[in-house]
Amino acid sequence: MTSLQSRHIDNVYSITTGAALADPAASLVHKSWARCVRDHGLDPSRPSPARILPAQEVRAHQQQLEHFLRAARSGMEDIYRRVADLGYMVLLTDAEGITVDYIGNPAWDDQLRKAGLYLGADWNEAHAGTCGVGTCLIERQPMTCHQTEHFDATHIALTCTTAPLFDHSGKLTAILDVSALRSPEARESQHLVRHLVAIYARMIEDADFLRSFRGHWILRLGSAFGLVDVAGEVMLAFDEGGTVVGANGGARQAFAGRALGGAISEWLHMPMDAIWRIGNGGASAMPFAHTVLLPGGGEYHASLLAPRVRRPSVATPAAPAARPNDRLPPLERIAGDDPQMQKLLAQARRLVDRGIHVLVEGETGSGKEVLARALHGASGRAAMPFVAVNCAAIPDSLIESELFGYTPGSFTGGRAKGMKGLIAQADRGTLFLDEIGDMPMALQTRLLRVLSEGEVLPLGAESPQRVDIAVVAATHRHLPGLVASGRFREDLYYRLCGAVLKLPPLRERGDMRYLIEGMFNEEAAAMSSPVRLSEEAMQKLLAHDWPGNLRELRNVLRLALALCSDGRVGVEDIQLQLPARSGHVTPANVARVAASSADDPDGIAATELVELLRRHRWHVARAADELGLSRATVYRHMKRHGIAPPRSRPLADD
Structure with missing residues (x-):
């Protein structure tokens, strides 16, 4: 042990045993030293080497941040190009302090690994003591831990500057760290690095925000007139109906942590028409001439980013015009004025983003997946994956590997690199389990663990991985009857049916004209066909019993569009394959x-x-x-x- 390390240990002892820590103005570093001794049971006289996790555990931590890592990696590479010549390296840890990515000079690999500036290093304050990452995880603000500010004497040669990274919901997700093995003794030498790390942390957060809400409208507000289109400080994401579904860090601060939801016009105290006009300004000579005054004060220049969705490469002049319900929120689009459906949708709206699993019951073809997708689209998970699984369509021999995935070499015939299961693919999104009543009993047990523990264990893996999913299950079977006969687990049934939504069959709905018109316009637009539906054809459709429900209706309309001529679907084009019959599920x-x-x-x-x-x-x-x-x-x-x-x-x- 060097004399410098001995003096450092004595200094830590004197601070942590003195009365100075009772002072509320004590520095973040000294408060952390006290926690290390009092709460973590660390002894400054017993320095410990860096703790590096095994590769398999590191992969598990990386998988939990898979989506976020893409945006973070680009930011890390850019900041590294700016600081590499000064002897710095860059690392990223998750919310537990485990290093999940790093960039450094390969020539220094041995030194970086020994110092803990390496992939898999555990920088949680409970293990590593006061440090840039561990203390930032607790304080949740940019900070520098310079040389002898570290608790452990092993680390006093390092300088580490960190900033917390939050996801679009405000949840602490990661820590960005720029560190050096050696640096000037003066702490002020790190001021510029600290500003740089804070700027890049915000850039990474905003890049992840834009990726997460790429399917929504995004209003960007900035104080710089010419930069708002590329560097909005305040960003709000909203859906076609104008409901706010996401806010970046700047927006959460500007609106004092206001909960998501509600109309963006209410957030900004301005009419919706004025907000839509912001988007139209892109064709003017001064595209950013729009200004917005926030309720808390401050005038911002505004820019509106349209959803980045795939559209037809060529728009035909004769394509049908946009329908009025195109701008409705997802749940409002699936029904007209039918009382049963309006009651169901009112209940569905109350379930959105409440963390309640939903069971949808209804006949085959009645629109169970349509309702599930609408629930997903109305939620804060709308920009994340919607993964649909038909439990009856996957062969029994494959359903386990399809749902849970597997690691390389788990079984003969599997992919060389393994496979990510459908449940893991739905992480941070929605998992739709169709025909849940046909799931084999053995798989029901494993699914129950996913729902209760929030983790999935791929075939061949030794440790589970965390998943954050909303679950919507659907069935046209009578699950209580299956439970009574021992063919469906009772505990899984009660786990799935946090709320039950019962879809009426088409023959019982009073909004058939609305459904027919909406679906006809959709199919006509998909075929780029400027066609109208005659009233005679409409009456024939309204009179049908629709034993195949929405699925049958869509097939009939597609055939009619293919058969019609002169831009008009007549009664002769409506080919009803099956007569009305009484063999429905009753x-x-x-x-x-x-x-x-x-x-x-x-x-x-x-x-x-x-x-x-x-x-x-x-x-x-x-x-x-x-x-x-x-x-x-x-x-x-x-x-x-x-x-x-x-x-x-x-x-x-x-």
Whole structure:
């Protein structure tokens, strides 16, 4: 131990045992020293080497920041180019103080690793003592920990300047650190580096904000007239209906941490038309002539960034005009004035961003995924992935690896680099589990752990990874009946049905004209077809029973658009493939299936299934629809009971 280290240890002892720490004006460093002794149980006389985590643990920490790392890496590379010649390196840690990325001079690798300025280094204050990263995690503000301000004598040659990084929800996500193995003794030598780190921290946060809300309108406000279009200090993201869904760090500060939601016109105290005009200014000679006065004071220049969505490369002059409901919020678009749907949507709006899992019940084709996507689009997760999983369509042999993923070499035939599962792909977004009633029992147990613990364990992995997902499940089956027959876990059922939304079938809805017009316009726009729907054709559509619900309606409209001529869909173009029939999912059907399942733990009774198939002339899809089951499930029951169709007639599957 050097004499400098001995003097440093004596100094730490004198400060942490003195009365000076009772002074509220004590420095951040001295307060941290006290925490190290009092709360963390660290001993300054026992310096410890840098703690480096194994590669597998580091990967787990990196996976939790996968999306954020992309924006952060670009900022790290840019700041490193500016400070590398001065002997600095750059590292990024997660919210636990674990280094998940770093850039340094390869010639200094050994020295950097020994000093802990390396991938996998643990800079949490509880282990490393007072340091740039660990203390910044607690104080949550830019700071410099220079040389002998470190608690551990092992680190007193270092200088570390850090700034916290927050995601668009205001959650502390990472720490940006610029450090050097040696530097001038004067602390003032780090002032410029501190300003640089703070600037780049804000740039990384804003880059992540723009990426997260690239599908939304973004209002950028800046004090510099000519820079607001590229460097907005205050940014608000809002949807087509004008509801604020995101705020960057500058906006959270400017609006005093106001909760998300509400109309942007209310936030700014200006009419919505005036906000839309900001976007139109891009074609003028002075595109940033718009100014906004914030409620708390301060005048800002404004710029409006349109959603970055994929649009057709060529717009045809005859394309249908935008519909009035195009500007409605996601949940408002899916229904007209039908009382049942308006009651359901009112309930759905109250569930958005409340952390409650939702179970959607409804007949096949009634729009369960449409509702799930609308819930996602109305939430603060709208810019993140929406991952849909059809639990009945994935083969039993693949569903586990598809859902949970696997590591390299987990099994023969797997991808050489492993695979990220669908649950992990939905991290920070929404996971939609369609046909949840058809999920095998073994997988139900694993899914329950995901929902209860918030973590997923890929096949072959030794440690789980954290996931943050909103879950919407859907079924056209009677889950309580499956629970009663022991074919669906009761604890999983109650975990999924935090709230239950029951979609009415099309034949019970009173907004059919709204649905037909909206879907017809969508399909016409997709075909770039300037076509109108005749009133006679509309009346024929309104009179139909729609046993296939929205899915059948869309297919009929697509066919009509393909068949029509002279820019008009007439009654002769409406081809209804199936007549109205009574084989819908009804409470009586559900009760009958549940009762037969109770008598036969393996599924539907063989005699009942044969009778049903005969009645439908061995059309499996129609039999499945009446039972409220998927086609794949009916096939499984037929195989289990050894049921085969008559040889004179092939098994119908359409």
